[in-house]
Amino acid sequence: MKIEIDEGKCIGAGNCVMVAEEVYDQRDDDAVAFLLDVDLDSADVQTSARAGAAACPAAAIRVNEGM
Amino acid sequence: VSSPGGPGRAPGVVVVGASAAGSATAVALRRGGYADPITLVGDESVDPYDRPPLSKGVLKGEVDLQALKLSTVADLEGQDIEVRVGRRATGLDLHAREVHLDEDGGRLPYSSLVIATGASARKHDLLTPYSNVHVLRTAADAVALRAALRPGVRLGVVGGGLIGLEVAATARALGVSVTVVEPALLSLADRLSGSVANWLLDLHVANGVDLRLGMQVGDVVSDGDAVTALVLDSGDVVDVDVVLVAIGAGASTAWLEGSGLRIDDGVVSDEFQQAGDGVYAVGDVARSYHPVLRRHLRLENRTNATEGPLHLARTLLGERRPYAPVPFFWTDQYVRKVQVFGVVPRGVEPEFVDGNLAAEKWVGVFRTDGRLCAVAASNAVPKAVMPWRRELNQQYQECLRAVRSGN
Numbered sequence: 001m002k003i004e005i006d007e008g009k010c011i012g013a014g015n016c017v018m019v020a021e022e023v024y025d026q027r028d029d030d031a032v033a034f035l036l037d038v039d040l041d042s043a044d045v046q047t048s049a050r051a052g053a054a055a056c057p058a059a060a061i062r063v064n065e066g067m
Numbered sequence: 068v069s070s071p072g073g074p075g076r077a078p079g080v081v082v083v084g085a086s087a088a089g090s091a092t093a094v095a096l097r098r099g100g101y102a103d104p105i106t107l108v109g110d111e112s113v114d115p116y117d118r119p120p121l122s123k124g125v126l127k128g129e130v131d132l133q134a135l136k137l138s139t140v141a142d143l144e145g146q147d148i149e150v151r152v153g154r155r156a157t158g159l160d161l162h163a164r165e166v167h168l169d170e171d172g173g174r175l176p177y178s179s180l181v182i183a184t185g186a187s188a189r190k191h192d193l194l195t196p197y198s199n200v201h202v203l204r205t206a207a208d209a210v211a212l213r214a215a216l217r218p219g220v221r222l223g224v225v226g227g228g229l230i231g232l233e234v235a236a237t238a239r240a241l242g243v244s245v246t247v248v249e250p251a252l253l254s255l256a257d258r259l260s261g262s263v264a265n266w267l268l269d270l271h272v273a274n275g276v277d278l279r280l281g282m283q284v285g286d287v288v289s290d291g292d293a294v295t296a297l298v299l300d301s302g303d304v305v306d307v308d309v310v311l312v313a314i315g316a317g318a319s320t321a322w323l324e325g326s327g328l329r330i331d332d333g334v335v336s337d338e339f340q341q342a343g344d345g346v347y348a349v350g351d352v353a354r355s356y357h358p359v360l361r362r363h364l365r366l367e368n369r370t371n372a373t374e375g376p377l378h379l380a381r382t383l384l385g386e387r388r389p390y391a392p393v394p395f396f397w398t399d400q401y402v403r404k405v406q407v408f409g410v411v412p413r414g415v416e417p418e419f420v421d422g423n424l425a426a427e428k429w430v431g432v433f434r435t436d437g438r439l440c441a442v443a444a445s446n447a448v449p450k451a452v453m454p455w456r457r458e459l460n461q462q463y464q465e466c467l468r469a470v471r472s473g474n
Contacts, residue, residue: 057397
């Protein structure tokens, strides 16, 4: 799995952090989301990562399942 | 096990409306393991796209329309979703469980129907007929408005709500002169509280916007098919080159008239997003009962078109939990990004827990009877907001549990 966060689209709502704080965090200065250093091969991490992406109000997180 | 398309196969889920909420529902259903057919019907011949940037980056020319695509017809078809674009639903037969389609009078049977026809910009009786009068709802609207907002142009914004003020802020950045005409004396006080609304309006004044509050357009001066001035009920005359009508959006339910469903500026539905036997509503069109807020409401915010579909898909897959989202909206106003979580109670002013309205960043919380109801923030550091959001979510969950156990 690969996660891409489009920083230009991110509006800093923090919904990804709300539902998956073990996978996502936000920068202090502009609230833009970033991916934490996680093992994307772990099934639990993948579930959280998907949930965080689905919660984004700006469609800024893209989940590429095929890797 | 019946073969695809073979005799006896259930008609499956029909989703009417292929914008954000409709397409997200179809995708969530398939991802959740729904095995029967999913048919998505949309009257726009474009791929589903994201609307919030239309009044922000797109209008500024910073965001390309291509970047707004949420998915493409090819993506959807690749997920075994049958997409019928350019088709319009014209009626609904609840008894026969069929949606009526335009042109050939086709009928589409369903096991479950998802209504996701969204909303459209409200029209202004006096202004609509003129060629230089715009609304802002679709990508095409944004392209047309953007072309009209050249430096030095005089823009009249009718309606000082979130969209009207957001466009006013964007237009100022483009070097456009802006006058906002708004019937309320304190625009947005119902969404933001009096003090935050005042702060926002002051921001507009400081940025050179001419605010005409407590006033309405009573007449227009025109030159052929173009409006040249707005005549306010106060007698004031505002010269304009371009007009934006931003007086909200009405639910798109004309096709459901006479169907037997309850329509009241939206498809009236219960806390399970259900509007009738096998019929559900999602996104801007739905007026669902909110079990925590204890009323029916139409949530027109972007997150409702994300969370609503995910929730509805789970319901259609057999879960039964009420839909009780924490409402959320954000707005970009000049260099400020304002976010509101929850619903600001009428007449309640915020308690500032970080900064204050004079500071660059602030977080305010709203309480009634000691209970947290809403959190508002401007340019806030995420860590200053997050604990309050968690408390608010917890508050909703507790309230939901109390409602369900009959307390």
